[in-house]
């Protein structure tokens with residue numbers, strides 16, 4: 001490439017390196033750091049983030065982008081070079097729109113709010129958190145005004161996590177499948193006795209759980225010569241290169257699900273990052289394109305593959321050999337039902353496949369109203385509980401188990417929740433497309449073969465990194481936009497079988 005493009009790439013490479021080292025410090029913070037290191041680590045991360053941010057939003061970077069853009073003019077839209085300029089121009093425009101003073105104020109308020117929220121949650125006292133949340137919402141609305149939007153402020157916030165998607169689009173998708181979900185859950189509740197998951201809630205040796213989980217995800221295609229697994233309270237996946245993608249897991253000695261399905265989930269994220277094309281390594285393009293597409297990968301390996309009957313026809317005998325006392329006498333059908341038990345829960349992070357999106361819709365409705373100035377923060381607990389009753393048929397007995405449960409708002413993350421639900425929808429769309437291309441996939445899964453599915457995902461999704469937006473990618477892969485039809489069909493088929501509906 002030309003000199004100017006190379007100069008831009010070199011600068012972006014340095015910024016990328018700073019960001020990757022910041023991630024490494026973050027990984028250490030959540031895995032091996034002794035508690036005493038917290039203060040120093042926070043300060044080190046703040047320094048690294050500031051250096052990276054200052055370098056990126058500088059006039060120098062802006063000049064390099066425009067100079068390099070001249071050199072790639074006329075190049076193919078899908079080329080690495082044209083894609084880099086397109087994506088980095090948008091990043092630059094977005095990050096330079098926010099005044100430093102506003103960014104600093106948001107950082108300060110959210111740092112303070114975290115402690116306030118944690119105490120309010122522990123003491124079931126929403127009123128203690130209310131002033132901090134009011135401040136954050138006010139700053140977030142200002143942030144949206146600076147970022148700019150077409151129809152409403154919430155568009156600007158959504159766009160930070162799922163580029164190009166609009167509030168109107170999300171609302172339409174949610175409105176379309178909300179009644180279906182509410183009905184499905186009511187039907188399942190009426191047949192709750194059909195499924196027991198007691199077999200999963202027994203003592204299971206943690207080392208054996210770990211060995212089995214790792215074996216499964218290596219067969220999926222998670223490459224441990226370029227990855228590793230550690231223990232963390234809140235499981236996550238992080239990467240410092242496509243050749244160093246790490247997952248963390250939480251083990252429960254008396255319940256099989258968290259570690260087993262959590263490992264599959266995080267490995268789904270990890271395979272996406274490991275699968276980015278080598279040519280994009282060291283550039284800001286070497287990453288998953290959006291939170292929603294990322295979540296589609298984790299959900300697919302966790303649910304569509306990992307909770308399917310075919311998968312367990314292959315895996316159950318192996319798990320029974322490891323845990324003969326606990327699982328020796330369970331048959332495939334009962335085990336399959338147990339891992340797919342639907343249990344309307346007050347807590348989002350414990351929600352099953354069937355109820356998960358309703359938890360998100362509730363937050364989406366509240367967030368959009370808050371951002372539009374149509375909802376008084378003081379009324380949030382009541383608004384939360386009314387919706388919860390309408391969606392799930394149960395009412396939270398406390399704000400700790402209701403409006404105060406999630407960390408997101410205290411961190412200033414508004415517009416983030418919808419990406420979880422969009423991930424579920426995309427997982428179903430992509431999986432159906434993979435099955436169309438390779439009808440043999442279910443049979444392969446039932447014999448412990450996953451290469452065809454992973455290869456298809458790599459070719460169609462992983463290798464592109466951030467080249468295409470979520471919308472562009474979904475159109476390329478499936479020929480249409482994101483929709484809820486495939487997901488609802490998937491849930492109906494599965495839970496009719498599990499609950500005999």
Ligand code: ZN
Nearest residue numbers: 265269295298
């Ligand atoms: Zn995830």
